[in-house]
Amino acid sequence: MMVEHNQSLQSYNSFGILARAQILVRVRSEDDLRRALSDLSLQALPKFVLGGGSNLVLTGDLKACVLKMESLGRALVAEDDRAYYVQAEAGENWHDFVAWTVEQGWPGLENLAMIPGTVGATPVQNIGAYGVELQDRFHELDAIHLETGESFTLNAAQCAFGYRDSVFKHGPLSHWGELKRGSEELSNKGQKAEPAFMGLAGQSVITRVRFRLPKKWVPVLDYQDLQRRVKELGVNHPSARDVFDWVCEIRREKLPDPKVIGNVGSFFKNPTVSEEQCKDIIAREPSLVHYALHDGNYKLAAGWLIDACGWKGKSVGQAAVYEKQALVLVNKGGRESPCTGGEVMTLARAIQTSVYERFGIRLEPEPLVL
Ligand code: EPU
Numbered sequence: 001m002m003v004e005h006n007q008s009l010q011s012y013n014s015f016g017i018l019a020r021a022q023i024l025v026r027v028r029s030e031d032d033l034r035r036a037l038s039d040l041s042l043q044a045l046p047k048f049v050l051g052g053g054s055n056l057v058l059t060g061d062l063k064a065c066v067l068k069m070e071s072l073g074r075a076l077v078a079e080d081d082r083a084y085y086v087q088a089e090a091g092e093n094w095h096d097f098v099a100w101t102v103e104q105g106w107p108g109l110e111n112l113a114m115i116p117g118t119v120g121a122t123p124v125q126n127i128g129a130y131g132v133e134l135q136d137r138f139h140e141l142d143a144i145h146l147e148t149g150e151s152f153t154l155n156a157a158q159c160a161f162g163y164r165d166s167v168f169k170h171g172p173l174s175h176w177g178e179l180k181r182g183s184e185e186l187s188n189k190g191q192k193a194e195p196a197f198m199g200l201a202g203q204s205v206i207t208r209v210r211f212r213l214p215k216k217w218v219p220v221l222d223y224q225d226l227q228r229r230v231k232e233l234g235v236n237h238p239s240a241r242d243v244f245d246w247v248c249e250i251r252r253e254k255l256p257d258p259k260v261i262g263n264v265g266s267f268f269k270n271p272t273v274s275e276e277q278c279k280d281i282i283a284r285e286p287s288l289v290h291y292a293l294h295d296g297n298y299k300l301a302a303g304w305l306i307d308a309c310g311w312k313g314k315s316v317g318q319a320a321v322y323e324k325q326a327l328v329l330v331n332k333g334g335r336e337s338p339c340t341g342g343e344v345m346t347l348a349r350a351i352q353t354s355v356y357e358r359f360g361i362r363l364e365p366e367p368l369v370l
Pocket of ligand 1: 129254304
C-alpha cells in the first residue's frame with residue numbers, strides 16, 4: 001500500500017483542476033484496500049474513492065483519504081451457450097478494456113468506446129453512448145463496504161440502474177432510498193418495511209465488474225451518426241470492429257479529448273419532460289431536439305437547449321462552453337493556468353438559470369461536485 005501526503009490531484013481529474021488530497025492511497029489489490037481501511041492513522045479521515053477522475057469537479061482541496069483505484073486484471077471468467085462473461089478489475093482503463101474485448105472476439109461493448117475513466121467507475125453513473133448503456137451488458141460487480149470491510153456482490157437489479165444513475169449515487173437515507181422500499185413487502189405485510197435496498201453513495205468501493213456479452217451479437221446502429229456511416233460507406237453488415245472504429249471517429253469529431261482540453265464529458269443530464277411540456281416548448285421553438293420515451297415522456301437534448309441560449313464559446317475565467325458541443329464545459333487554461341472548480345460551477349449555474357428562464361427546465365449536473 002502506497003500512502004502519499006498532500007498529493008496534487010491535477011493529473012487525476014480530467015478537468016485538470018488544481019487541488020490536493022490530504023492523503024492519497026494507491027490501491028492495487030484488495031489487500032491494499034483492506035490495509036487502508038484498517039489502518040488506524042487513516043481511520044479518522046473520510047474516504048473518497050477515485051477512479052479516472054473523469055466525472056468530477058474539485059472546488060477545493062480534499063480533506064480526505066483518497067483511495068485511488070489502480071488494480072489491474074481482465075479475464076474471460078465463464079462462457080455458456082449464450083454468452084461470454086468477462087471481468088475487469090476496477091482500476092483498468094475503460095477504453096482499453098473495451099478495445100481488448102472487441103479484439104478477443106467478444107463484442108458488445110463497442111458503442112461505449114472512448115468513454116474516459118476506469119472500469120470501477122462505469123456502473124456508478126451507468127455510462128451510456130450511441131444507443132447502449134452499461135446496464136445492457138452488465139452482469140455483476142464485487143465491492144467492499146468502506147466501514148465494515150465486508151465484501152459483497154451486486155447484480156443488475158441490486159444496482160438499480162437508471163439513466164446516468166445507480167444505487168451508488170444515492171445516500172443510504174436519501175428520499176430515493178425511501179422510494180426504493182420493497183413495495184411488495186409494504187403491501188404484503190401492510191406495514192412499513194425496512195428498505196429493500198438502500199443507497200450506497202460514499203459507502204463502498206467497487207473492486208471489479210463482470211459483463212455478460214451475448215454470443216448472438218447484433219450491432220446497435222440506431223444513433224443517427226452511425227446510420228449515416230452505414231449508408232455512406234455501404235457497409236451493410238458491419239463488424240463490431242467497424243462499429244468500434246466509427247464510435248471512436250464520432251467521439252473525436254464531437255467531443256474534446258480530455259488529454260488535450262480538460263473536460264468531464266456531458267456536464268448536464270438530458271432532461272425528461274411530459275408530452276404536454278414538450279409540445280408547449282415546440283410551439284415556441286419548433287427546432288427543439290426531442291426523443292420519445294417508452295413511458296410517453298420525452299427526453300430533450302440539453303446541448304440543444306444550452307446552444308439555443310447562445311452559450312457556445314462563452315466563459316467564466318478559464319472555464320468555457322465547448323465551441324462544438326454546448327453540453328461540454330472545458331478548461332481553456334490547460335495545465336499552466338487551469339480553471340478553478342468555482343469558475344466551472346459559476347458557469348454551470350449561469351447556464352442553468354438561462355435555460356430555466358427561457359424553457360422552464362432545470363438542468364441537472366452530471367458530474368460529482370466536491
Ligand atoms: N445539439 C445542439 N447543439 C449543441 C449540442 C447538441 O444543437 O451544442 C444537438 C445535436 O445536434 C443533436 C442533439 O443535440 O441533435 C444531441 O446531441 P448529441 O448527439 O451530441 O448527444 P447528447 O445528447 O448531447 C448524449 C450523452 C453523451 C453520449 C451521446 C451519444 C448525455 C448527458 N450525454 O449526448 O454522453 O456520448 O449522447 O450517445 O446523455 C457523457 O455522458 O459524458 C457523454 C458524452
